[in-house]
Amino acid sequence: MSDARQYFKLPSPFAMKRGGALHGAHVAYETWGTLNAARDNAVLILTGLSPSAHAAANAQDPSPGWWEEMLGPGKAIDTRRWFVICVNSLGSDKGSTCPASTDPATGEPYRLSFPDLSLEDVANAAHGVVTHLGIDSLACLIGCSMGGMSALAYMLLHPGSVCAHISVDTAPQAQPFAIAIRSLQREAIRLDPHWNEGRYDAEHYPDIGMSIARKLGVITYRSAMEWNGRFARIRLEAEQREEQPFGFEFQVESYLEGHARRFVRTFDPNSYLYLSRASDWFDIAEYGHGNVMEGLKRIRIEQAMVIGVSTDILFPLEQQEQIAEGLEAAGAKVEFVALDSPQGHDAFLVDIENYSRAIGGFLAQL
Numbered sequence: 001m002s003d004a005r006q007y008f009k010l011p012s013p014f015a016m017k018r019g020g021a022l023h024g025a026h027v028a029y030e031t032w033g034t035l036n037a038a039r040d041n042a043v044l045i046l047t048g049l050s051p052s053a054h055a056a057a058n059a060q061d062p063s064p065g066w067w068e069e070m071l072g073p074g075k076a077i078d079t080r081r082w083f084v085i086c087v088n089s090l091g092s093d094k095g096s097t098c099p100a101s102t103d104p105a106t107g108e109p110y111r112l113s114f115p116d117l118s119l120e121d122v123a124n125a126a127h128g129v130v131t132h133l134g135i136d137s138l139a140c141l142i143g144c145s146m147g148g149m150s151a152l153a154y155m156l157l158h159p160g161s162v163c164a165h166i167s168v169d170t171a172p173q174a175q176p177f178a179i180a181i182r183s184l185q186r187e188a189i190r191l192d193p194h195w196n197e198g199r200y201d202a203e204h205y206p207d208i209g210m211s212i213a214r215k216l217g218v219i220t221y222r223s224a225m226e227w228n229g230r231f232a233r234i235r236l237e238a239e240q241r242e243e244q245p246f247g248f249e250f251q252v253e254s255y256l257e258g259h260a261r262r263f264v265r266t267f268d269p270n271s272y273l274y275l276s277r278a279s280d281w282f283d284i285a286e287y288g289h290g291n292v293m294e295g296l297k298r299i300r301i302e303q304a305m306v307i308g309v310s311t312d313i314l315f316p317l318e319q320q321e322q323i324a325e326g327l328e329a330a331g332a333k334v335e336f337v338a339l340d341s342p343q344g345h346d347a348f349l350v351d352i353e354n355y356s357r358a359i360g361g362f363l364a365q366l
Helices: 119-132 146-157 176-191 207-221 224-231 251-266 269-281 292-296 317-329 344-350 352-364
Strands: 002-009 026-032 042-046 083-087 138-144 162-168 303-309 333-339
Touching: 002 119, 026 119, 042 119, 042 146, 083 119, 119 146, 119 269, 138 146, 146 162, 146 269, 162 317, 162 352, 176 207, 176 269, 207 251, 207 269, 207 344, 224 251, 292 317, 303 317, 303 344, 303 352, 317 333, 333 352, 344 352
Parallel strands: 042 083, 042 138, 138 162, 162 303, 303 333
Antiparallel strands: 002 026, 026 083
C-alpha cells in the first residue's frame, strides 16, 4: 500500500521558532507500506534541501523517486516490513507552504514576508504529520544532509518520539566552509537583477543567479577525486565550445551548465534562500549551553547508525564522528560507518550499494 502526495494541515497559527506564525499552512508527504496494528513500524525520512516527498515510485505516481533504489519491497528500507513516510520540508516549494505560497492575509505570495524559517520549524511540521497518522513513536527516523539536522532537532524537541535513528551525511551545526558556500549561493541569487528583492515572475526570473547557485552546490556535493576521475582536463570538441570570449572550453564546465539548466526553474528562488539560511542557523549547541556535545547528550534514543563519507567537504567526516560520540554519550547503542565513496556529499544518492548495505543491515536488526 502506498500513497502519492498527501497534505497535512498544520495547526493555525503555526508558531515559528524565530518569531511570527503561519496561518492555514500545510506540508506535503508521501507514504509506502502499511502501518501495523501496533503502529510501531513507522520510518520517517527527512530530506535534503531540494528533494520532494517523492522518495520512491508508488501506484499513484510511478515516476522514480530521489531515493528509488533505497526504498521499496525487498530493498534496504523494505516496505514489506516498514511503513515509510517522507515529508517535504516546510518552506520548500515541492508541495509545502513556502515563500511562493499565497499569504491568506494579503492574497499575494508571501515572498520575503514569509517568517524566518528554522530547521526546528521543519522538524515540528514533520512531527505534526507523524502525530496526525496516529503514530506515537517512530521505529526509526532517517535524516539525510539538511534533513539530518532537522532530525536532530526533531529528537530534541520531541523526546520519546523516536526509538532509533539513522544519520546520513549531516552535521550538528554548519561549519564556516558550508556557511561560506551557501552565503555565496544566496548572494548569486540576490545579485541577479531579476530577483528584484524577491518580486520576480516567470517573465523576469533570476535564472543566472539560480544557475550559479546550483553550480556552486554541485561543485561542493562531489569530491575533487571524482571531478579528476570523470573529467580530468578533457576539452570540449570545437563545435561544442562557445564562440564568445572566455566561453566554456572544458567538459567539466559544460557538465555544470547542464546540471544548472535542469535545476533552475524547478525550485523557487526564495524557498532556496530560506532553506539555505535555515541550514546555516541550525546549531545543536543552542540546546547544550553553547556546547555541541552537551546538546547531543540531550537526545534520548535506543540505537543509532551514523554514516559519513571521507570525501565529503560540506559535512566532513569529523562532524559525523561528533554526532556518533554525542549520541553514544547520551546512552544510545551507536554504529559508526565511515565510507570511502569518491562521490563526496552526494554519495548517499549515488553509492547505493554501500549505503544500502549499511542502512538495510541496521534496519534488519531493529
